[in-house]
Amino acid sequence: MGEGGRTVDPLVSLRGHLDTLEVPWEEGTRPGETVLTLPGERKLRTVLSLVVGERALDLRAFVIRNPDENHEAFYRHLLRRSLRLPGVGYAVDGSGDVYLTGRVPLAGLDEDTLDELLGAVLAGCDDPFNELLRLGFWTSIRREWAWRLDRGEPTANLEAFRAELEALDARSPEEGGPRDR
Known part of the structure; x- marks a missing residue:
């Protein structure tokens, strides 16, 4: 009432x-x-x-x-x-x-x-959004990062993952880093 x-x-x-x-x-x-x-x-x-x-x-x-x-x-x-x-x-x-x-x-x-x-x-x-992306979509994020870098595309939407992705880029393919692009 x-x-x-x-x-x-x-x-x-x-x-x-x-x-x-x-x-x-x-x-x-x-x-x-x-x-x-x-x-x-x-x-x-x-x-x-x-x-x-x-x-x-x-x-x-x-x-x-x-x-x-x-x-x-x-x-x-x-x-x-x-x-x-x-x-x-x-x-x-x-x-x-x-x-x-x-x-x-x-x-x-x-x-x-x-x-x-x-x-x-x-x-x-x-x-929890970024952590959920890391857990459930990491392979796609890595592919998107590599694709954008190869083509000189902006990476702003991946900024939350930049440090991890750049650390992976610095590793050799044997250590799980990128293959020849």
């Missing part, structure tokens, strides 16, 4: 909280859905879907696609991180793509709780 005994629409309430927190949002395509695009430091952006149900707020954010390699270490890393994330956890869809999901009761959902939840989403999607 809201002020004066009126029932407050939880969707209106959620969007009001987002406005108070100055988080831009747009109406989603599903009933009760609100979509946010959160800026990141490692991952360019995280798109978050919030769906207001009868009793709970469901959330879902894409983290990263199905890894190419090193699956055991990749998923172990995610599971260990899940232990530290309040209100959210990792899930894998039928294609193996990784999402962050959660369900929070609507009762008591206020700006502080929503702010903490958005922080948990960024902690689960943005914070």
